[in-house]
Amino acid sequence: MITVPVDEIFASIQGEGPYVGQRHIFLRFIGCDLQCAYCDTPDGVKTPEGSLRPCRAQISPDSFDREELVNPLTGVRLTEVCERLRVAGSVKPWLSLTGGEPLLHAEFLEQWLPAMRGTYRIYLETNGIRHVDMQQLASLVDLVSMDIKLPSSTGQRERWDEHGLFLDAALGSDVFVKAVVTGDCDPEDLWRAVRLVAERRKTIPFIIQPVSGMEGPNPEMLVRLQNKALAVLDDVRVVPQVHKMLLVP
Numbered sequence: 001m002i003t004v005p006v007d008e009i010f011a012s013i014q015g016e017g018p019y020v021g022q023r024h025i026f027l028r029f030i031g032c033d034l035q036c037a038y039c040d041t042p043d044g045v046k047t048p049e050g051s052l053r054p055c056r057a058q059i060s061p062d063s064f065d066r067e068e069l070v071n072p073l074t075g076v077r078l079t080e081v082c083e084r085l086r087v088a089g090s091v092k093p094w095l096s097l098t099g100g101e102p103l104l105h106a107e108f109l110e111q112w113l114p115a116m117r118g119t120y121r122i123y124l125e126t127n128g129i130r131h132v133d134m135q136q137l138a139s140l141v142d143l144v145s146m147d148i149k150l151p152s153s154t155g156q157r158e159r160w161d162e163h164g165l166f167l168d169a170a171l172g173s174d175v176f177v178k179a180v181v182t183g184d185c186d187p188e189d190l191w192r193a194v195r196l197v198a199e200r201r202k203t204i205p206f207i208i209q210p211v212s213g214m215e216g217p218n219p220e221m222l223v224r225l226q227n228k229a230l231a232v233l234d235d236v237r238v239v240p241q242v243h244k245m246l247l248v249p
């Protein structure tokens, strides 16, 4: 039976991007193929004893109390936890796949998502480089939140080619792009990301997200970046991580 390592399962308020404020169930998968300087989910996969650390699963949608589940989890167990966190309503709730990098688990997701789509809208939050996995899952997700990694902010190498291929693969779904901007951000990096999006479709929403937890860009720089991006894209927003202000998970 195929299983997957999951760090957390919880229901909370979406704190990023154009869907900020909505209710989401979040599945935070373990593992990432990048090491961004500003990462707020560092990847301590193993316990001191060498086993995979447990998954922290919220018990009910009304409180943030959690229990620990043995990792890795089966799809059946994952579905049970999602169900107990689901708030019934007139529209399908959002199920947000985050991490880490969820596309590292594309094989699991390809098997698990078809049954989930009857009940949930699937929101994929990704670092935007695994284009082959994106192609494989494109018909199984409703919305793609794609990061474009700015080298001067991440401290990592350039990923422009991979991001371009990824965005091409994601265009079959609804997609928006997000770029995290630190105080060290080179405006030329952001401009390159904006052009990469505009060359494909200028109506794709583009989110400039000031970094949390370390020195961010000054307000004038943010406004200048937004002004320049608006010259070639229709929808450019500056949105900070709201859940950190609200002190929710």
Ligand code: SF4
Pocket: 032, 033, 034, 035, 036, 038, 039, 040, 041, 099, 100, 101, 127
């Ligand atoms: S892609 Fe996301 S999870 Fe991975 S290192 Fe960067 S910020 Fe952290």
